[in-house]
Amino acid sequence: MKKSTHELTKLNNTRLILRTVYTAGTISRADIARVTKLTPTTVSDLVEGLIQDRLVDEVGTGVSIGGKPPTLLSVNDESRLTIGIDLADHELHGAVVDLRGRIQVSKSVACDQTGEQAIALTKDLIRDLVAQVSPEQLLGIGLGSPGLVSTNEGIVRRAVKYHWDEIPLQQILEREFKVPVVVANDSQVAALAEYHYGIDPNEENLVLIKVGEGISAGLVIGCTIFAGDGHGAGEIGHICVVPNGIPCRCGHNGCLETVASLRGIAQAVRVVFPEAEGLSNDAVLEMLLHSAAQRNSRSLQIIHRVGEYLGVAAANIVGLLNIHKIVLAGPVSLLGEDLLAPMVDSMKVNVLDVLSNQSQISISQLGNNIVQIGAAALVQQSILGLF
Ligand SMILES: [Zn+2]
Incomplete structure (x- = not known):
């Protein structure tokens, strides 16, 4: 059933209060009223509802600025x-x-x-x-x-x-x-996830490039997910980076995935290291990580090339959107600085300096989850x- 205007206002105000308490960590009713510009009575009523729902707890008292010290509120993080x-x-x-x-x-x-x-x-x-x-x-x-x-x-x-x-x-x-x-x-x-919990959270815009068996990007633009007109925004894995390159699973040739995904990397490693034949892609990545840590030059060369291709993808994103924050995630990001440095260099030579100088690529700290x-x-x- 459609909600009445009154119900909708109440719902929106309740959400606004919950969000305010969540962002503040701890806050008094009076400060919520100040921040949200809602009346103290409205704040009091709606906070009561949130306490009954166990979403918000009273967690102690703050410093008095004359009169009774205010009761502090906090979101009960495990209530839901x-x-x-x-x-x-x-x-x-x-x-x-x-x-x-x-x-x-x-x-x-x-x-x-x-x-x-x-x-x-x-x-x-x-x-x-x-x-x-x-x-x-x-x-x-x-x-x-x-x-x-x-x-x-x-x-x-x-x-x-x-x-x-x-x-x-x-x-x-x-x-x-x-x-x-x-x-x-x-x-x-x-x-x-990166937008809410990553390095420098709440930056208005960011692009996350996820590199695993496949490659795709997620875009947060204006604090919200941008999915594109047909839900396919960020499908960068099948952009051609090697004209007439090796066949891709999508039916085209030379896609970014053929050279920079876990599959593409494993294939390149198997060509250079016969002992990788028969291993799973994950096991090949492990092997590559290990030999890169030993500074094996052939391994570092493979990683360098992957970084260069990902840098071309990043340059295209930066050229198109002028977004400053680019984050690398997924299993391949475990290659760390050995991958990041050539990726940054490659981004810089493939897009206008004035744009690349503003953009930073980092590796997500949020891990597998x-x-x-x-x-x-x-x-x-x-x-x-x-x-
Ligand atoms: Zn493809």
């Missing part, structure tokens, strides 16, 4: 828990996340299945995690999926890896678990208006 899922390569990762993006429980399962079987495995993983959360604490479930995702409709339009076409994942999971579900592209939610944290943040944002 969200399940975040990363539908990653070969594995599904799940986590129970609190309101500050901290992981309470995590679980991963191998997944080489596709179609209905992949959906069934996703449900099994969620069921295991739901069992660890009390029903009144469970806020919802967020999923980061590869491919094109319409978050508004809750539909995975296309995820090649799972052979999913037009899968109404939100509806399927809401029916099963009876809680709100949000579905989004994995790189986009990773960018959201970035998609789960970002998917949970999207749920917290859409249900509680927390960010």
Whole structure:
């Protein structure tokens, strides 16, 4: 049923207050009124509701500026828990996340299945995690999926890896678990995680380049995810960087993924190091990390080339959007400074100096759980208006 204007105003004001307390850490009712410009009575009434919902706690008293010392309020970070899922390569990762993006429980399962079987495995993983959360604490479930995702409709339009076409994942999971579900592209939610919890959080714009088995970017523009007109913003993995290069899984040749993804890197390593033949891509990355740490020149050369290609991608992004903050995430970012330095140099020679001089590339510190944290943040944002 449509909410009345009065109800909507109340909801918006409640969200504004919750967000104010969340951002402040601890704050008095009087200061909330000052910051939000709401009347003290409105603040008092709505705070009472938030306390009853256990979202906000009274946590002590502040310093008196004449009269009674004010009672301080704080968000109860564990009052609501969200399940975040990363539908990653070969594995599904799940986590129970609190309101500050901290992981309470995590679980991963191998997944080489596709179609209905992949959906069934996703449900099994969620069921295991739901069992660890009390029903009144469970806020919802967020999923980061590869491919094109319409978050508004809750539909995975296309995820090649799972052979999913037009899968109404939100509806399927809401029916099963009876809680709100949000579905989004994995790189986009990773960018959201970086925006909220990364280095220099809350920068208005950022691009996160996620490099794993595939390569894609997530864009936060004006503090919100930018998904493009057809949900495909940031699909940079299939931009051609080597004209007439080696064939890509997409049917074209010389895509960025063929030379700079985990798959592309593993292929390059196997050419140079016969002992890598037969190893999984993850194991090859491990091997590369190890030999780079020993300063093996052939390994460093491979990493250098990958950095150069990623730098071309970064230059294109900077040339198009003039965004200052570029963050590298995903397993390949473990290559660290050996990858970052040639990437920065390559960005600089492939776009106007005046633009590249303003842009900085860094490596995300959020680690392997970035998609789960970002998917949970999207749920917290859409249900509680927390960010
Ligand atoms: Zn391709």
